[in-house]
Amino acid sequence: MTGATFPRLERGAPIASLIQVAGVHDLAEALALRAAGVHAMGLPLRLPVNAEDLTETEAARLVAEVERLPAPPLLPVGITYIADGAEAAAFCRALGLRRLQLHGPVTAAELARLRREMPNLFLIKSLVVRTEDNLPELLDTVRELAPLADAFITDTHDPATGADGATGRTHDWTVSAELARRSPRPVILAGGLNPDNVREAILRVRPAGVDAHTGVEGPDGRKCPDRLRRFVAEAGRGFAEAGQDAAHAGSGRTGV
Incomplete structure (x- = not known):
C-alpha cells in the first residue's frame, strides 16, 4: 500500500496517495484489486454512453460482499451521471453505498439536496477536461461546489463518443495540475x-x-x-517521489 495511512474516503478525513480502479465486474476482480494494493473500486452505473x-x-451484492472483507479494506465508490439529488440518494x-462519484451536470442546489438527505455520504465531483482549455469554467465549478463536495476528480472528454471518462485517453495535465x-x-x-504513465502523471499534477479504468485491463476487458x-x-x-506536495494536494495553497 502507498502512503503512511490508508485513505478512508470519509467526510473530514484527509486523502493522500489514493489509488482507485473503476469498472469492476464481480468479486473475483474486486479481490484482484485488493491483492494488488488498490484502495477503492469504482462501480459505474446509469451511464449515458x-x-x-x-x-x-x-x-x-458486490458492495455487501466487499464491505465484509477483512483488512485491508477495499472501498466501494458508486460512479454515475445522475443529476437529481433525491434520485442519487435513493x-x-x-446499493448500500457510502461514497459517490458524480459525473453529470449536477447543480449546487441538487448537490445540496443530496447532502441534506445523506449528510455522511462522501461525495466526489468530476471536472471534465475538454480538448479546448476550459480551465476557467472548471475553476468556477470548484468555487461553487467545494462547500458541498469532499473531493474532485479530473477526467477526459472524448468528442468522438461524447464520453466523460473511461475513454482510455489522457488530457492536458497542466489543467489538472492547476486544479x-x-x-x-x-x-x-x-x-x-x-502502469506506464501514472508515475509521470503524479509528478506533473501532484494529485x-x-x-484507472481501461489502462489496467487485458485484451478481454477484465482487470489484469x-x-x-x-x-x-x-x-x-510517484507519490513517494512527489513527497509532501502530493500528500497535501487539495489544500487550496493558492486558492481559486
Whole structure:
C-alpha cells in the first residue's frame, strides 16, 4: 500500500496517495484489486454512453460482499451521471453505498439536496477536461461546489463518443495540475492512466489520488492482475517521489 495511512474516503478525513480502479465486474476482480494494493473500486452505473459492467442488483451484492472483507479494506465508490439529488440518494441507499462519484451536470442546489438527505455520504465531483482549455469554467465549478463536495476528480472528454471518462485517453495535465494546486478540496487524477504513465502523471499534477479504468485491463476487458500490480507499484513510486506536495494536494495553497 502507498502512503503512511490508508485513505478512508470519509467526510473530514484527509486523502493522500489514493489509488482507485473503476469498472469492476464481480468479486473475483474486486479481490484482484485488493491483492494488488488498490484502495477503492469504482462501480459505474446509469451511464449515458458506455456499457455497464454489472447490473445494479449485482452491484449491491458486490458492495455487501466487499464491505465484509477483512483488512485491508477495499472501498466501494458508486460512479454515475445522475443529476437529481433525491434520485442519487435513493441510488446510494439501494446499493448500500457510502461514497459517490458524480459525473453529470449536477447543480449546487441538487448537490445540496443530496447532502441534506445523506449528510455522511462522501461525495466526489468530476471536472471534465475538454480538448479546448476550459480551465476557467472548471475553476468556477470548484468555487461553487467545494462547500458541498469532499473531493474532485479530473477526467477526459472524448468528442468522438461524447464520453466523460473511461475513454482510455489522457488530457492536458497542466489543467489538472492547476486544479490540484488551487482547489480547496483534494483532486484525484483520472483519464488514460496506466502502469506506464501514472508515475509521470503524479509528478506533473501532484494529485491526492489516481484512478484507472481501461489502462489496467487485458485484451478481454477484465482487470489484469499484472497490470494492476504494476500500476500500484508505479503510483506508489510517484507519490513517494512527489513527497509532501502530493500528500497535501487539495489544500487550496493558492486558492481559486
